[in-house]
Amino acid sequence: MTREPPGGAGDGSAEVPYMSLLNLPLSSDLDRIAEQMHALAQAQLRLQGLLEAVLSITGELELPAVLRRIVRTAMDLSGARYGALGVLDEEGEFLAEFVPLGLNSQELANLSGVELPRGRGLLGHLIHHPEPLRVAEIADHPQSAGFPPGHPPMHSLLGVAISVRGRVYGNIYLCDREDGRPFDHHDEGVILALAGTAGVAIENARLYQQERAGAEHFQRLLLPRLLEVSPFEARTIYRPAASPGHLGGDWYDAVKLPDGSCSAIIGDVVGHDLNAAAAMSQIRGMLRALSFGESTSPSYALTGLDRIAHMTDERLFTTACVARFEPAGEGGWTLRWSNAGHPPPLLVLPDATTRYLDAEPGLPLGVDPDAARPDHTCALPGGSTVVFYTDGLVERRDEPLDRGLEALATTVARHAGGSLDQLRDALVADRPGDGHDDMAVLLLRTPEHP
Known part of the structure; x- marks a missing residue:
């Protein structure tokens, strides 16, 4: 008796491959699966972009930078050509601030002189109805108020409210996707999630500003009120560091003495x-x-x-420079100074010549109370200016200190011919330091005649 080989007609196994083919999905099913896989990949990309956006926004603490970062991130996540953030006024009725992005130089020039939006039309609709708003064609919406002359044409709109502590702070406005398609529910969902993060970032920035303002106010209360030093001229600068809640030990002082001299002090604990x-x-x-x-x-x-600090156990490491401007007769002055580890004062002569008074600096205070501290002298003509400063004015973390000193001397020489107010403003605007440390500056100018 002969047997049929496996897979023969007798056991029906030859029909299995054919039946399996019948069970495969049709082409329409494959297309649907491909679409779902593509949608999943897109969702993953959106989620990754949203997570990166959250880290980017929450890492910023300056409020103006936070607002611009929010708009830029919303544009990147949605592919929008234009974006803006409108901040509501205290009553929540109109826009007090408007931060637009995406306009090129020509579009900005066309809008020169045009008032920023106050919150009418569709913007006003979103203010009074703070639910997400998607519009395929702005001009067709019944609440549309049109655009001012010179405004670039815009068609589609996505608007989402930002809330801070349960109160609407403002709105994100996005216009015209780069691919020309209207904004969809995916865009809306991502921007809604971003708006929640934006509210937290804005609140953090506002708290940072309040803390910084409070620390600066406290610091200024500790600084001395300069007494009358006429006929000398004196101007001061104090700027806190960029760090939140930063308090520093920088100070300045100037005192007119009974004999006509003037004492100037700069220091840093x-x-x-x-x-x-x-x-x-x-x-x-x-x-x-x-x-x-x-x-x-x-x-x-x-x-x-x-020695007093040593006896009272108040031995904090401190640098300081004390100087005295004394009448020298014949229309001149003598400057005597002693330096305890502090950056050298910068002398500016009436002809705008500058040089640092970099004689032996001596040890900082709090190191050795018995250390010898020499006095140094320098003859000054009338109308000379001396710039006393702390290292926050010239110090950058990524550059040697000499470069900051050179930059300071250049700025001072360029503005030496003007008033002390002009020189002070120039130092504020052009300071070489990076802002990571607080700075104190005392500018003192001698009279033409003692």
């Missing part, structure tokens, strides 16, 4: 906290008192301060 600020206030008061005597030399004042 190391540290950026309440301890440094409190120590600065104490040291400032003691050094003013020690410098007030007519026969007190700058070195004597610094030595006395160092």
Whole structure:
């Protein structure tokens, strides 16, 4: 008796491949699966982009930069050509600020002189109805108010409200996708998620501003009110560091003495906290008192301060420079100064010549109370200016200090012929430092005649 080979007609196994083919999905099913896979990939890309956007926005603390970052991120996530963020006024009725992005130079020029939107038309509709708004053709919407002359044509719109602590802060406006298609529900979902993150980022930036303003106000309360030093001229600058809640130990002081001399002081207690600020206030008061005597030399004042701090166990590391402008007769002045580890003052002569008074700096305060502190002298013609400053004015983390000193001398020389107000404004605008440390500056100009 013979057997049929496996797969023969007797056991029906030859029909299995044919039946399996019948069970495969049709081409329409394959197309649907491909579409679902593509949609899944797109969703994954959107999620990844949203996560990166969250990290980008929440890493910024300056409010203007936060608002621009939100708009730019919304444009990137939705592929929008134009974007803007409108900030509502206190009553929540109109736009108090408007941050537009995406306009090229020609479009900006065409809108020169045109008032920024206040919140009418579709923008006003979104203010009073803060639900997401998608419009395929702006001109066809019954609430559309049109565009002002010179405004570039815009068609599709996606608007989403931003809330901060349960109150509508403003709205994100996006116009015209780069691919020409109207905004869809995917765009709406991503921008809604972004708006939630934006609210947190805006609140963080506002708290940062409040904390920084409070710290700056407290710091300014500790700084001395300059007494009358006429006929000398004096101007001051104080700027806190960019770090939130930053308190510093920088200070300045100037005192007119009974004999016609003028004492100038600049100092910096190391540290950026309440301890440094409190120590600065104490040291400032003691050094003013020690410098007030007519026969007190700058070195004597610094030595006395160092010994008092040592005896009272207030030995915080401090740099300081004390100077005295004394009448020298024949229309000139003598500058005497002693330096305790502080950056050298910058001398500016009436002909705009500049040079640093970089004589031996001596040890900072708080190191050795018995260390010798020499006095240095320099003859000054009338109308000379001396710039006393802390290192926050010239210091950058990524550059050597010499480069900052060179930049400071260049700025001062360029504006030396103007008033002290002009020089002060130039230093604020062109300061070489990177803002990571607070800075104090004292500008003092001698009279033409003693």
